[in-house]
Amino acid sequence: MYRFLLTPRWWGINVFAVVAIPLCIFMGSWQLSRFEDRVQSHQQQEDRSARAKAAAARPLERLLPVDTVTSGRQASARGHYDTAHQLLVPARTLKDKHGERQGFYVLDLLRTDGGKALPVVRGWLPGDAGAKADTAKVPAPPKGEVTVTGALQASENQGTDGVQAGGGLPRGQLGMISAASLVNIVPYEVYDAWITQTDPQAPLHAVPPAAAEGSGLDLKAFQNLGYTGEWFVFAGFVVFMWFRLFRRDAEAAKDAALGIVPEGDGGGDDAGDGAGDGAGVSVVASGAVAGGADRGDGSADGRDGGPGAGRGEEQGEAARAG
Incomplete structure (x- = not known):
């Protein structure tokens, strides 16, 4: 079977x-x-x-390049801020005890002793980066040589949350924190990394470090x-x-072994042949009946005195009269 x-x-x-x-x-x-x-x-x-929050900060050069191990580590760099190129990063969300709030990052470039500049997110402010009332609250960066400490972060890309890679932002705003986006804004080299300051200047709020790409529970x-x-x-x-x-x-x-044939399988031709044979028999039977009827009619005509018998009787009567 x-x-x-x-x-x-x-x-x-x-x-x-x-x-x-x-x-x-x-x-x-x-x-x-x-x-x-x-x-x-x-x-x-x-x-x-x-552990990085409690650990002592290490020099920036020792933590580069940024990977899953060094991302989030406390890094320190010494230099002076470029006050002529302060930038705002719009449409950034901060999650804290008050929930999720919309605002913007305040980003400054720290010119290090090595010549390169390190992007430093000094903090976050609620509001709109395009509104003068909100941007007026941004404090000026410290002057002179300073030492900045913060959590090391890798450059953002188009898949990073909050990034606006489409361009079209007003002057003084930056959609993506990366060396590639800053190279056309400032006339000096920029590190392929940035730090978010641990203890920002009031009224700025500290921006928590993000998990390294590929290491978090993302989409x-x-x-x-x-x-x-x-x-x-x-x-x-x-x-x-x-x-x-x-x-x-x-x-x-199993059905085939028991001789059970589904309807329509193999019965159509037999039915057609049976129908044809029946039609033929009917035609023959009809012809026989028709022939018998004709013969019966002829016999009846002879017995009853059909046209021939009538003419014979008339001739006999004429001979007897003559």
Whole structure:
């Protein structure tokens, strides 16, 4: 009854199922491992950030380039602020005990002794970076040589939250904190990193450091979790379809073994032949009946004295009269 499993069609189905199911399970497990790695990395990043807040600041040069290990570490740099190029970073959200509030960053460039400039986010203010009433609250940067301490951050990119990479901002505003966006604004080299000041000048609020890219529970992490579910669903669907096809063909083979033929299978030609034979018999029978009727009518005419018999009687009467 299960000989249908040896047909070429079922060979193809079986090979597909044997390959597809392990592949889907492997891909689902791999996506799950990626999500677990991101969760672990996020926890490690939080632990590093907590230790970095309590640890002593290290010179900036020793922490570059910024990676998942050095991101969030306390860095220090010495130099003087370029007061001619103070910039505002609009549409930035700050999460604190009051919830999420919209405002802007205050960014200044610290000209270090090495010649390069370090972008320093001195703090955050609520309001609109384009409103004079809000920007009037921005305090001027300190003059002279200063030592700045803050959490080290990697340059932003188009995928960073709050970034406005489309351009079109007014003069004095910056949409993305990166060396690439600053190179056309200032006439000197800029570090491919920035720091957010730990103890900002009032009324500025400190900007908490963000997790390093690829280490936090961001949208990509939850995409990995979603892909995990999808791959396991695909594996279950392959199993379901295999059993569905197997049950259908097994029932068909069982019915065929019992001589049960579904309606419309093989009966159409027999019915057509039977209909044709019946039509032929009907035609022959109709002809026979018609012929018998004609013969019956002729006999009746002879017995009853048809036209021929009538003419004979008239001739006899004429001879007797003569």
